Amino acid sequence: MEIQFTLNKKQVTAEVGPDTVLLGVLRDLGCKSVKCGCETTNCGLCTVWIDGKSRLSCSVLAASVGGHEITTLEGVEEEAAEFGRFLAAEGGEQCGFCSPGFIMNVLAMKRELEDPDLEEIKEYLAGNLCRCTGYMSQLRAIQKYMAAQKEKDGKEALA
Ligand code: FES
Numbered sequence: 251m252e253i254q255f256t257l258n259k260k261q262v263t264a265e266v267g268p269d270t271v272l273l274g275v276l277r278d279l280g281c282k283s284v285k286c287g288c289e290t291t292n293c294g295l296c297t298v299w300i301d302g303k304s305r306l307s308c309s310v311l312a313a314s315v316g317g318h319e320i321t322t323l324e325g326v327e328e329e330a331a332e333f334g335r336f337l338a339a340e341g342g343e344q345c346g347f348c349s350p351g352f353i354m355n356v357l358a359m360k361r362e363l364e365d366p367d368l369e370e371i372k373e374y375l376a377g378n379l380c381r382c383t384g385y386m387s388q389l390r391a392i393q394k395y396m397a398a399q400k401e402k403d404g405k406e407a408l409a
């Protein structure tokens with residue numbers, strides 16, 4: 251069957267079967283940031299947004315996303331790069347395989363939770379399994395990033 255959906259703000263069409271998984275469709279459409287680590291909803295590497303909410307694309311049937319809006323790292327490159335600088339500054343950057351899903355989840359959390367404490371951050375990111383560079387460095391980076399964003403939003407509101 252043919253499905254149409256929005257991918258990173260562009261209308262796309264894909265031919266899919268009843269059991270085709272979204273992850274492969276997104277990669278075939280050129281979104282190579284979407285990685286497959288487990289295919290069993292355990293690693294978080296395949297995280298994308300569906301209508302703005304984090305979802306594991308390895309557990310979503312492509313046929314179900316017709317008419318919906320999908321965002322991958324390719325659609326939020328500038329924002330991802332900005333957070334990446336905070337990760338690097340704390341020594342918390344990950345490899346190219348693990349970074350996209352982790353970053354997509356952090357950026358989704360920023361949109362969803364107003365002022366998360368450490369426990370809420372940990373809980374939100376519990377599905378991102380690999381933290382080769384250490385949990386603490388990443389948590390520091392996330393907290394500094396969230397604080398910087400809050401300050402930026404405050405300045406914009408006053409301007
Ligand atoms: S590939 Fe989807 S959670 Fe691991």
Ligand code: FES
Pocket residue numbers: 344345346347348349380381382383
């Ligand atoms: S294997 Fe990629 S950062 Fe752990």
